[in-house]
Amino acid sequence: MHRSLLFVxxxxxxxxxLAQAPSTIxxxxxxxxxxxxxxxVVVAVSTDPSVNANGHPRAESLDQIDKEFVxxxxxxxxxxxxxxxxxxxxxxxxxxxxxxxxxxxPLYAGMPAQPVLFDKPGVVxxxxxxxxxxxxxxxxxxxxxxxxxxARGRATIADLPARTFIVRVWHPQMxxxxxDTRREVKLAPGEHADITFALALAPEERVRRAxxxxxxxxx
Amino acid sequence: xxxxxxxxxxxxxxxxAALAGAVPLCAHGEPFYGADVxxxxxxxxxxxxxxxxxxxxxxxxxxxYLGQFFxxxxxxxxxxxxxxxxxxxxxxxSLDETSLEASGTWRRKLGLGYAAPWIALRADASHxxxxxxxxxxxxxxxxxxxxxxxxxxxxxxxxxSHDRRLARNAVPVVPGISGALYDVVGDSLFVRGGYxxxxxxxxxxxxxxxxxxxxxxxxxxxxxxxxxxxxxADPAFGPDRYGYRLRGTTTSASVAMSYAIDERxxxxxxxxYASTSAAAGLDYRESIVSASWVxxx
Numbered sequence: 001m002h003r004s005l006l007f008v009x010x011x012x013x014x015x016x017x018l019a020q021a022p023s024t025i026x027x028x029x030x031x032x033x034x035x036x037x038x039x040x041v042v043v044a045v046s047t048d049p050s051v052n053a054n055g056h057p058r059a060e061s062l063d064q065i066d067k068e069f070v071x072x073x074x075x076x077x078x079x080x081x082x083x084x085x086x087x088x089x090x091x092x093x094x095x096x097x098x099x100x101x102x103x104x105x106p107l108y109a110g111m112p113a114q115p116v117l118f119d120k121p122g123v124v125x126x127x128x129x130x131x132x133x134x135x136x137x138x139x140x141x142x143x144x145x146x147x148x149x150x151a152r153g154r155a156t157i158a159d160l161p162a163r164t165f166i167v168r169v170w171h172p173q174m175x176x177x178x179x180d181t182r183r184e185v186k187l188a189p190g191e192h193a194d195i196t197f198a199l200a201l202a203p204e205e206r207v208r209r210a211x212x213x214x215x216x217x218x219x
Numbered sequence: 220x221x222x223x224x225x226x227x228x229x230x231x232x233x234x235x236a237a238l239a240g241a242v243p244l245c246a247h248g249e250p251f252y253g254a255d256v257x258x259x260x261x262x263x264x265x266x267x268x269x270x271x272x273x274x275x276x277x278x279x280x281x282x283x284y285l286g287q288f289f290x291x292x293x294x295x296x297x298x299x300x301x302x303x304x305x306x307x308x309x310x311x312x313s314l315d316e317t318s319l320e321a322s323g324t325w326r327r328k329l330g331l332g333y334a335a336p337w338i339a340l341r342a343d344a345s346h347x348x349x350x351x352x353x354x355x356x357x358x359x360x361x362x363x364x365x366x367x368x369x370x371x372x373x374x375x376x377x378x379x380s381h382d383r384r385l386a387r388n389a390v391p392v393v394p395g396i397s398g399a400l401y402d403v404v405g406d407s408l409f410v411r412g413g414y415x416x417x418x419x420x421x422x423x424x425x426x427x428x429x430x431x432x433x434x435x436x437x438x439x440x441x442x443x444x445x446x447x448x449x450x451x452a453d454p455a456f457g458p459d460r461y462g463y464r465l466r467g468t469t470t471s472a473s474v475a476m477s478y479a480i481d482e483r484x485x486x487x488x489x490x491x492y493a494s495t496s497a498a499a500g501l502d503y504r505e506s507i508v509s510a511s512w513v514x515x516x
Contacts, residue, residue, distance in 0.1 A: 090249035091290045095331055104331065107293050130290050132333035132368070133482075205371040207333050208415050210479030211253070211515040213423040213487050 021190030022159040025145075028196045029153045029169055036153025037171060037199060039073040044145040044157050044165040044185070051163055055144025059115065061085060062126075062136065064092050067209075069126055069136025073172065075146045076138060081115040093129040100124050100140055123170065133209035137172050162189040173201040251300070252285035252516050259509035264311065265436040265456055266495065268503045272437045274456050276314075280306040284320065294328045313351035313455035320345040336367035351455045353462070355387040356401045377410035382431070390451050392461070397449040400462045405431020421477040421485075426470070433467045433497055436460050446499030467497030484514040 029040040046052050057079030063070045065087045076082060086092050086109055094105040094112075100122025105112050107130075118124065118140045126136035139146075145165070147155035164186045170178045176199070185193050262275040284302025291297060301321045308314045326339040341362040349355055359382070366376025384403045391398030411425035436453045437443060439461055444450065449464035471493035479485045491507045 088249070090288060093290075093293050097332065107290065127333060129293055129328065129331055129335075130296060203416075204418050206418060207368065207371050208418065208421060208479065209482040210419075210477075210485045211483075211513045212413065212421050212477050212485065213475040213489060214513075 023162055023187040023190060024192045025157045025160060025165070025167060025185060025187070026192060026194045027147070027149070027155045027157070027167070027169070028194070029149045029155070029171070030196065030198050031201050032198065034198075036149070036151065037201065038149055038151045038153065039071075040149040040153070040155070040169050040171040040197070040199070041073065041075045041139045041141070042147050042149065042155045042157065042167065042169050042197075043075075043139075043141050043143055044160065044167045045143040046145070046161070047164045047166065051161055052143045052145075057081070059083070062138065063087050064094070064128070064134070067092075067128075067131045067134060069134060071148075072135075073137045073139065073148060075141055075148055076118055077144045077146075078121050078140050078142050079117075079119055080140075081117050082138060083111065083115040085111045091130065092134075094126060095129060096124050096126050098122065098124040101138075133207040135206055139170060160187055162187050162191070167195060169197045169199065171199055171201065173204055175200045175202050248287040248289040250285065251288055251298075252283065253302075253514055254281075254283040255511055255513040256281045257509055257511035259507055261505065261507045263503060263505040264314070265460075266433055266503050266505060267435055267437050268501045269437070274311065274436075276308050276310045278306055278308045278314075280304055282318075282320075284322075286322075293331075296326050297324070299323045311455055314349065314354070316347055316349040316354070318345045318347045333371070334368050336365065338363070338365045351453075352388050353386075353390060353451055353453065354401055354455075357385045357387065359383050359385075372415045373413070375410070375412045378408075380407045380409070381405075382407070382429075392452055393444075393450050396447070397464075398451045400434055400449050400451040400453075400464055402449065403432035403434065403464065405429050407431075419479045421479070423473075423475040423477065425473045427473075429469045429471075431466070432464050433469065433495055434462050434464050435497070435501060435503065436462045442499045443501060446497075446501070465497040465499065465501060467495045467501070469493050469495040483516055484512065487511045487513065 025044055027042040029037040031037050055077050057077055060076050060080050060082045062074050062082050063085050084094050091107045091109045093107045096103055100120045101118055101124045103116050121140050121142040124138040128134040145157050145160055147157045149155040167183045167185050168178055168181045181197055187193055257280045260277045263273045264276055265272055265274045267273045282302055282304030284300045286298055286300025289297040304318045306316050322343045324339055324341040326337055328335045328337045343360045345358045347356050360380055362378055362380040364376055364378030368374040382405050384401055386399040386401035389399035407427055407429040409427040413421055413423045415421045436456050438459055443463045446465055447463040451462050453460045453462035471491055473489055473491040475487055475489035477485045477487045488510045493505045496502050
């Protein structure tokens with residue numbers, strides 16, 4: 001009897017472990033010249049809604065350092081809150097006009113009193129009313145499975161269940177729509193899927209920070 | 220009539236004290252500093268009408284400033300700064316000068332966001348010490364300007380300014396006529412626009428019209444003598460040269476290109492063409508081409 005149980009355990013355990021082994025999507029994002037694209041958000045949405053619903057909102061943070069948003073692109077899961085600590089010596093006035101989240105953090109130094117709740121998926125463009133060149137992006141994902149590309153254009157979404165996912169990518173400078181980047185990926189247990197996105201990027205639209213030309217009277 | 224050297228030193232102390240007074244405000248504002256170097260060529264330094272009287276030269280200016288930036292409210296910013304610039308000329312070294320400068324700007328945004336229109340009031344003052352004492356002067360300019368950003372790439376602004384230059388030395392050569400050649404006053408109207416096709420590149424264009432006093436240097440002449448409100452010898456351009464202060468209208472156009480080296484510095488090239496119609500039928504043209512490097516932290 002005991003020998004039979006041991007046999008069953010030895011045979012089934014690896015199979016069960018394999019069935020539960022997390023899968024991974026390794027994405028590479030390049031531009032039209034095949035150069036790596038940093039700060040692209042790769043999102044994997046399961047075709048099984050119950051899988052997406054397993055995510056947990058988190059308390060996130062996006063700093064202002066040297067009069068810039070750091071990081072410039074911040075992906076968060078829907079329902080998460082984001083604090084905006086000001087690490088500069090000068091006060092900031094953070095705002096967004098984006099439909100996904102309209103808000104305004106009145107002029108402040110240090111840590112604002114309340115973090116901001118991002119309860120609607122979409123892209124939230126951030127600005128500062130004092131420093132017009134400051135621009136940042138919060139990507140609010142409807143799926144808990146997302147990652148942001150590094151300087152080599154690579155992003156890894158780990159700990160995925162074996163399901164079918166719709167994978168897409170977003171970048172602030174992309175000329176096409178995010179929906180056009182959709183790919184279907186079927187993940188087997190423990191599978192590591194590699195996927196490459198090629199994006200057409202427009203020049204960055206941003207208010208110039210560098211000093212310009214000073215005109216004065218000549219008399 | 221020449222201001223003693225000790226007075227200049229005293230003014231330097233005043234500027235230093237003003238700057239030192241701003242330091243305690245650091246706790247509430249953000250310090251900033253900057254530097255610039257500019258090379259320019261001016262084809263009509265004498266502002267002369269006749270080609271024979273024109274003198275051209277190249278000049279090099281270098282300087283720096285430091286200041287404080289304050290944010291009193293969501294819509295308001297205030298900056299104050301003080302600095303020093305020195306200018307040297309290749310040929311006409313009597314025009315070499317050192318300027319101590321102070322500047323203050325209040326700016327109000329009329330709304331939220333980078334595209335909100337804004338208005339600003341700016342005051343500039345300087346104490347200019349030339350090698351040639353007749354040009355020693357103090358300057359004040361008050362500028363009221365309004366602007367808006369049409370997009371991340373386009374911005375436009377326009378405004379008015381009042382400039383006043385107070386001569387510290389007066390050396391009359393004609394009884395009954397002022398020798399305070401560089402006591403000049405004027406009012407300007409200007410517009411400018413900027414277009415940044417990329418994050419690095421900025422094209423800038425401006426138009427300005429100024430009604431006020433101008434100082435032209437020429438040999439003696441009856442018509443310009445009769446139209447002048449001040450006359451003084453101007454040995455900077457030769458022993459037989461006289462400076463004449465006249466009322467005139469100057470219209471000028473500038474185009475510039477600025478290339479951002481990084482987010483703190485840029486190199487600029489600029490061309491300015493000015494046309495002046497002054498009293499006694501004195502009309503002159505002036506072109507200035509310049510290249511500069513600017514840094515701001």
